[in-house]
Amino acid sequence: MTDMQATLKTISRESEHHPMKFLSFSGGGDPLFPMREPEASKRVAFYREAIRRAGDRLTETEMHTSYF
Numbered sequence: 162m163t164d165m166q167a168t169l170k171t172i173s174r175e176s177e178h179h180p181m182k183f184l185s186f187s188g189g190g191d192p193l194f195p196m197r198e199p200e201a202s203k204r205v206a207f208y209r210e211a212i213r214r215a216g217d218r219l220t221e222t223e224m225h226t227s228y229f
Contacts, residue, residue, distance in 0.1 A: 163207075169210055169211060172214045172215055176214060176216045181216060182220050184212065194226075
């Protein structure tokens, strides 16, 4: 299970020193499984916050998933 707060802190710290152009959501299993409430809302909020913290130079994101 991803430690969402630790991941967000890392993204914030790294983006201050190394502007990010690419952000990939993958590893540890499918990032969209399981997508049931309340977990779904938490994950959507996490992805939005991660993208926001990555900064305004972010030009591409990708999500490794088999669910749509």
